[in-house]
Amino acid sequence: MNYRQLRDQLGQEDLQSSKMFEVLGQIAGHVNNKETHNQGRDLVIRALARRDLCGEFETRVLASLVRNVGLYPYLSPMLESVEDDDFLAYELHRPDGLDAVFHSLQARIYYQLRSGSNVVLSASTSVGKSLLIDAMVALGKFKKVVVVLPTLALIDETRKRLASKFRERCHLITHPTQVARSDKINVYVLTQERVRHRIDLSNIDFFVVDEFYKLDFRRDDDKQRAIELNLAFHQLATTGAQFYLLGPNVQSIKGLDKYEFHFIPSDYSTVAVDVVQFDLPSRGDDRPNKLAELAQLIEGSTLIYCQGPGSAVKVGRRLMRSVEPNNPESCAATAHWMADNYHPEWAAVAAVQHGIGLHHGGIPRALQQHMVRMFNDGSLKFLVCTSTLIEGVNTAAKNVIVYDRRRNKNVLDFFTYKNIQGRAGRMGTYFVGKVYMLEKPPVDDDVVVEYPIGEQSEETPLTLLLQLDDDELSDFSKSRVEDAIKNSFLSADTLRLNGSVPPDIQNRIAGIVYQKFKSGDVALVWSGFPxxxxxxxxxxxxxxxxxxPRLNDLGISSGRQLAWHLSTLSQADGIPGYLAEIARGTLAHQVVSDRIDEALKVIRNVITFQFPRDLMVLDRIISEVANRLEMAGPNYSVYAEATENLFLPPAIAALEEYGIPVQIAKKLSAYLHEYDLDRTLDDLRALDLGKVENLSAFERTLVGSVQSAI
Structure with a gap:
């Protein structure tokens, strides 16, 4: 039988156990043929999903096939039935110091890394690329390790995984306020921005960059974050440390010629995926109707990908009308708490009450983590998400529905589509994942990643080139940098310190400030709180x-409006009071829930991230202009730090990243150290929740789940 016939037969609900020996024999033919070996591996995975139909002899045959295709971890539940040589092969795929078994691709990478080689690995989501990070830490040979991740959600996931294995041996550093310890292995788990702001990473031994394709600024919606990642990689690589870059679906990489490395693109997979394609139009009722139909029929945990928060909310509301509520006690408790602490008219509240999770940029980070936790433990059958979840966070999803073929306003490229598709199925949980593509999928194409520092051209951002030394610039890039500095009112030092802002914008601001000062306007000169x-x-x-432009998209079109958001959030009642004011100001043609989502994005993307960065850019520009005019300059650092921490003590605000919402963190603050995060975490780990006043049952449960993962 050919591959398709065998796949269909293994998918039949009425497949008889008497047929399994014949099926396994046919699969062996594909496995032993070099040209069809990959299809054979896929069929072996599908056969594992039907192992309940295998008798003792068929199980031994299946185990032999599993070994042949290198899927050694799948032998674990069959060890009593395997032959001696299969058992020996299984044991030989254990890494040193780690309770795990590698499949053949992991073992290959492991020994290359262990020998000291640099490795760039491109492989599917299900392969278990991150386990190799754990294996390198377990060796104990590296005393200072850096793991660079694109999102705080991935930082949290990685921190939990490493803490569960190496809590006694390693000091995990995820936040700018934490410092290294001399008595433990220091593992820094950071975003690229946090790497750039640390001054203690000049003597590292090993570093990892996850989702390395984001080095190519053409492949990231946020060009500035791509620039920061390039500079972070450059900063770490120039130390001479060994590196491991990992990501999915990349065929080649350019620009790393100065480094010796092994590039390994692999189509190895540990799960099988069935894709069902509908090619429905983007407009009209066909897609919503098909979604409702699938939701009623589909079995198992299901991720639903949407292009943005607005689409996710619409899909959530459609599901609430189409499927019966699935509201275990955990859903009801979560919804009640969200209503009390955010707003009762927030769409996310009604969705969770119905047993449907929402995961997008408007959901606070701690709640995002809670949604994933509920999805993975089965409390939520559906998790409606955007790219905030797709990029790297592991979920136990049997099915993925790709509702939109766009990301924000741009049509998905094939690379992103494959990344989304890779979320279906999970090794050891769901052997066969299903992907339902409601619109026509993008055209298949090869992905080439360019490292801009090594492939400098006229397209390379000047803000990136300004951060490099002269000997790292091409002649053309050097002339661009020299021209920018020569024609600048501001010094080269200021231009570089404000590397996120193009020189022409910096100089335009300097001109505005100069004119204000010359006219006697000194409103920009202040320190502390303004x-x-x-x-x-x-x-x-x-x-x-x-x-x-970024602020306009969030309904902020003037400085007075931005100042209102900042001032309102700084009041004693914090987020609940701020959201109540937002709801009261909702106009007749607006929806309260949409305004709540928008306001939560203002908190996350502006108040705690972009505004403090912009404020310190201004601080440097204004200080230089004031110095030239022999005036006293400003000092915005205190207020920038306050906004970054939502006007809370830094260590208390940081607990949001660990899964504790700000509202609960404030209740805990009386029992915790407020300014040293490591001491705060120690206090939290040892805290007797029974002695904490004013915590609800839900809050005690949530904090308890975080305590166990610190």
């Missing part, structure tokens, strides 16, 4: 010159 008119003055420049 008066309201001073806050408006800096906000006007930020809105008009720095982050206007």
């Amino acid at each position: 008066k309201h008119f001073q806050l408006i003055a800096v906000c006007e420049i930020i809105v008009n010159e720095l982050s206007g």
Whole structure:
């Protein structure tokens, strides 16, 4: 039988156990043929899903096939039935110091890394690329390790995984306020921005960059984050440390010629995937109707990918009308808490009450983690998500429905589509994943990643080139940098310190500040916390010159509006009071829930991230202009730190990243150290929740789940 016939037969519900020996024999033919070996591996995985139909002899045959295709971890439940040589092969695939068994691709990479080689691995989501990080830590040969991850959600997942295995041996550093310890292996788990701001990474031994394709700024919606990742890689690689880059679906990489490395693109997979394609139009009722139909019929945990938060909310509401509520006690408790602490009209509240999770950029980080936890433990059957979940976070999803073929407003490229598709199935949990593509999928193409520092061209951003030394620049790039500095009002040092902002914008701001000072306007000169008119003055420049388009998308079109958000959030009642004010200001043609989502994105993307960065850019520009005019300059650092921490003590605000919502963290603050995060975590780990006043049952359960993972 050919591959398709065998696949269909293994998928039949009425497949008889008497047929399994014949089926396994046919699969062996594919496995032993070099040209069909990959299809044979896929069939072996599908046969594993039907292992309940195998008798003792068939199980031994299946185990032999599993070994032949290198899927050694799948031998674990069959060890009593395997032959001696199969058992020996299984044991030989154990890494040193780690309770795990590798499949053949992992073992190949492991021994290359262990020998000291640099490796760039491109393989599917299900392969278990991250387990190799754990294996390298387990060796104990590296005393200082850096893991660079694109999102805080991935930092949390990686931290939990490493903590569960190496809590006694390693000191895990995820936050800017933490410092290294001399008595343990120091493992830094950081975003690229946090790497760039650390001064203690000059003597590392080994580093990892996850989702390395983001080095190519053409492949990231946020070009500035791609630049930061390039500079972070450059900063770490110039130490001479060994590196391991990992990511999915890349056929080649350019620009790393100065480094010796093994590039390994692999189509190895540990799960099988069935794709069902519908080719429905993007407009009209066909897609919503098909979604409702699938939701009623589909079995198992299901991720539903949407292009953005607005689409995710619409899909969530459609599901609530189409499927019966699945609201175990955990869903009801979560929904009640969200209503009390955010807003009762927030769409995410009604969705969770119905047993449907939402995961997008408007959901606070701690709640995102809680949604994933509920999805993985089966409390939520459906998790409606955007790219915030797709990029790297592991979920126990049997099915994936790709509702939109777009990401924000752009059509998905084949690379991103394959990344989404890779979320279906999970090794050891769901052997066969299903992907339902409601629109026509993108055209297949090869993905080539370019490292811009090594492949400099006229397209290479000047903000990246300004951060490099002269000997790292091509002649053409050097002339671009020299021209930028020569024609700049501001010094080269200021241009470089404000590397996230193009020189022409920096100089335009300097001109505005110069004219204000010459006219006697000193509203921009303040320290500590500003008066309201001073806050408006800096906000006007930020809105008009720095982050206007990004802020406009969130309903902020003036400095006065931005200052209102900051001032309202700084009040004693914090997020609940701020959201209540947002709801009260909702106009007749607006939806309260949409305004809540927008406001939560303002908190996450602006108040705690972009605004403090922009404020320190202004601080440097204004300080230089003031110095030239022999005036006293500003000092915005105190207020920048306050906004970054939502006007809370830094260590308390940081608990959001560990899975504790800000509202609960404030209740715990009286029992924890407020300024040293490591001491805060020690206090939290040892805290007797029975002695904490004013915690609800839900809050005790949530904090308890975080305590066990610190």
